[in-house]
Amino acid sequence: MERLSFDSSDGRSARWKWSICGLLFLATMIMYMDRQTLSLMSKPIKTEFQLTHEQYGTLEWGFGLAFAAGAIINGLLADRVSVRWLYPLMLLGWSSAGVATVWSQQIGDALLPIVGSQHAWLGMNSESNAAGYLGLFFCRVVLGYFEAGHWPCALITTQRLLTGPDRLLGNSILQSGASVGSIITPLAVMAMRTNEESSWRQPFIVIGIVGMSWVIPWLFFIREADLKLPAESPLKKNGSRPALWTWSVLRKIIVLMSIVVAINMTWQYLRAWMPLLLQEEHKYSENFMFWFMMAFYLVADLGCLAAGGAVKWLTGERFSLNRARLLVFTVCTLLAMYTAVAANLPHGALLLYTFLLIGCGTLGLFPVYYSLAQELSTRRQGLVTGLFGATTWIITSYMQKYVGKSIDVTHSFATGLFWAGQVPLIGCLALGLLWPNDERSSKK
Template sequence: MKAANKFGVLALIFISVVINYMDRTNISVAANAISQDLSLTPVQMGIIFSAFAWTYSIMQIPGGMIVDVVKVRILYPFILVAWSLATIVQGLVSSLAAMVGCRMAIGLFEAPSYPANNKIVTQWFSQRERASAIAVYTSGQFIGLAFLMPVLALIQEWFGWRGLFIVSGVIGIVWAAIWYWLYREPESDIGNAATQQRDQKSSVNVSESSVALSWGNIRLAFSSRKLWGIYIGQFCLGSTLIFFLTWFPTYLAEYRGMGDLKTGLLASVPFLAAFGGVLLSGFTSDWLVRRGFSNEFARKSPVILGLFLSGSVIGANYVDSIATVTFFLSLAFFGNGLASINWVFVSLIAPKQMVGLVGGCFNFIGGLSAVTIPVAIGFLVQDGDFRPALALIGALALLGLCAYVFLVGKIEQIPMQSPNENSDLGVAKSLV
């Protein structure tokens, strides 16, 4: 049975996101065992955690351009197989350099995945449905990991950390074959006239978002106060996320003294909270827009509230019971989920013909949090005390809140520069 309707397509994206994040974060489940087996310091583990983001961030704009020219049905299975093979190799190496190389390879091949997800949703869903669709597939990174954390911990218990990577990689390769078998481009299988009309309208939206990749546009993308507001917000939001995706299980195992299996079970609770947050935010935001509320309220309020709640991670520094620690961490990650619809601001604020370029800059700067934060935490926790690390994450969340309040300001689209201001370097294909 082919995925010829938008809900089937959304299910394919959701599962792909789950597998995507499984291969990003299985390193966090295995981190304690790897550091002991390979005699790695916290700083070295921080380098391994951040290596994924080195290539992932750099390849955001090129990855989006690849998505423009290669059909998703071909591209997605290819990158799935490629990053899954790198995951398997990760389970076979025994040196810091090789481990870093594998993480960089995974980041390289995962880079086009979210631009591809965005392209698929743009083709299959109308504008009023997109925040909800984005919320659904974004929730895959939370709900998938919530249930996978205990499973991954159990796999490691049975097969060791090397077996964990090998099993994860095999799952990705199998899913690549399933994706190719089920997915069809919208124009291939959709016969319903109304749906065809919707897709034609979506393709017009995509063409309107094309961008002249010129020095003038690049200057505009990096000189607007409003855009820097959402860039900083994305970096701060990503800092909370990357803590949970990398150091969080180590925090539970080493600082709170839990075993690997118990760590896997407790680690799932904040991910469930984040799952609830992102779905609540996405569906509520779209509902408010349909009811006629302004973007100031419908889009911005969940992000500001979410970043405020993310700052509550600091509360875990002042309590001792596991239940209370879990409460503060879950509340912080719930807030992170609430704020995860912030991608919608790219289309609301960016100049009409620069959505792709601004989206690439937005995700690139957000990705820098995954480059810097794991290493920074590695330095901060060298003496075994995680309190400075949690203080850093909480402070960055509040900085992101300030960026949305004081830099972004009113939600309105930035006008394009005039042709005279924006004529250098020629035209290239854009991101979607």
């Protein structure tokens, strides 16, 4: 696949480029605020609609499959249409889905006569509120589809504005919005929920509407020329184009697939189940859970930024870019594997400190992956992001459904927590053993 070095910013300053990274950070933050509101409100929502853990896991399953479909479709669109206009469309779509969650009951009432109430694949049963559950499922599916458009649009932006170690740091800033959004969301929810009996609906409305304002600075600061496509790949000396599929490219695809599936299995487990784990298994209060989740995501954010900064620093200390990325990825993998310890710890300070280490390591894995994925193709970054994203979300969505079923059967979160942190080791080994040592391309 082609690899080009180019500058499409047409005289734009370095300050402007990093300001755009700040906008990408805000978009990720908004996306995670819309996504995390459900997990933070999972207990009152489960109570109101009489949902089992398996049904809650099915909501994540629907979200994940929709994200997988959106990753492919929106990735292809991002390669073919203007990201300047596609990106705000995606954000308005997922923000609207978040707001619509408030009317899940009414949406379900409208859909139930069409869909019916007896669907084993949705986990419907006579004990749960079928209409409310169906409305929630529909809103999560729409949310997942539009959120999938964020990543191809954002990664195309950093790919075309930044190069080499700067690109990895830009990706760290981009990814760190996930944890900052997850820090701010509990604060917003607590401000709007004066007690555990107050409505869970207001946070969905406020977060969704406020998030829509991001569209204004994006359209103001970005021009069409800033994200223009690169020139055609140069021909080889004999007049032919570079080979599209080579053993080196296939090795990279194998490595990237191993990494992206593994690190997302860890992160998606923590994102979806930790609030319930803290409240139901370790008997922490809702307010304590809110405060701890803020601390968890703050530390995760620091780990994400530290990973990008560490690679940039190591490459200045005579490390090759590939060696620096492997070292940072290995350290982060070891921290993520502490879930094996956390799964066997009782309620207390040691458990909480261990979770903080896990969060630091897990989110630090992502900017390394993004940097590696951006070297696979220049003109097809949207498709690359979409294919990897679709595979990941198909696998993790089924994981969520079976995690919920396992919790209902065993009444314990320990088994899922244990294995969730061990899978990044697969990606780490693949990176160390199979990634080609192509320093020339990694500098671009």
